[in-house]
Amino acid sequence: MNSQQQPTxxxxxxxxxxxxxxxxxxxxxxxxxxxxxxxxxxxxxxxFGGMILYSMDRIMIEDLWFNFILMAAYIxxxxxxxxxxxxxxxxxxxxFVGTWxxxxxxxxxxxxxxxxxxxxxVIYYLIxxxxxxxxxxxxxKNLNKIRN
Numbered sequence: 001m002n003s004q005q006q007p008t009x010x011x012x013x014x015x016x017x018x019x020x021x022x023x024x025x026x027x028x029x030x031x032x033x034x035x036x037x038x039x040x041x042x043x044x045x046x047x048f049g050g051m052i053l054y055s056m057d058r059i060m061i062e063d064l065w066f067n068f069i070l071m072a073a074y075i076x077x078x079x080x081x082x083x084x085x086x087x088x089x090x091x092x093x094x095x096f097v098g099t100w101x102x103x104x105x106x107x108x109x110x111x112x113x114x115x116x117x118x119x120x121x122v123i124y125y126l127i128x129x130x131x132x133x134x135x136x137x138x139x140x141k142n143l144n145k146i147r148n
Contacts, residue, residue, distance in 0.1 A: 014146060021143045028136040035129030036081045039092045042122055043074035070099065085133035093126040 050067025053059040073095060080088040100119060103111040 018146050021139060021146060025139045025143060028132055028139055031132040032081055032085055032136055035089055035132055036078045038122065038125040038129060039074050039078040042096060043071045046074065047071040085136050089126060089129040089133045096122060096126065
């Protein structure tokens with residue numbers, strides 16, 4: 001009789017663990033959505049910022065196209081957070097900081113301070129997103145181990 005009860009207990013424990021891991025994963029996915037939204041906000045800032053500067057004759061058409069390419073890259077990265085969250089968030093952070101550095105080199109040191117609060121907020125949320133991405137990848141890996 002014990003041999004018949006053991007599989008039921010193991011199966012129940014496995015189902016419980018799987019359900020618990022899935023609940024944790026759902027919470028992490030919610031946080032990843034916030035990170036994805038942050039990346040999409042950066043995409044919008046790149047596009048609208050470029051359009052505003054172009055309309056004020058502060059940048060050339062080539063710079064506007066560069067902003068649209070950045071926007072497309074951020075949109076792709078935001079979509080990739082579903083499949084490859086860690087890589088997407090890290091690349092988005094590197095791209096954001098790299099663009100900021102490029103602006104400083106090309107337009108002067110005053111670029112360091114222009115929009116510093118928005119830049120700091122974006123960097124903060126992207127760094128938090130790295131933690132969410134790491135947690136999501138670990139939970140997905142553990143959930144796959146339990147299921148297999």
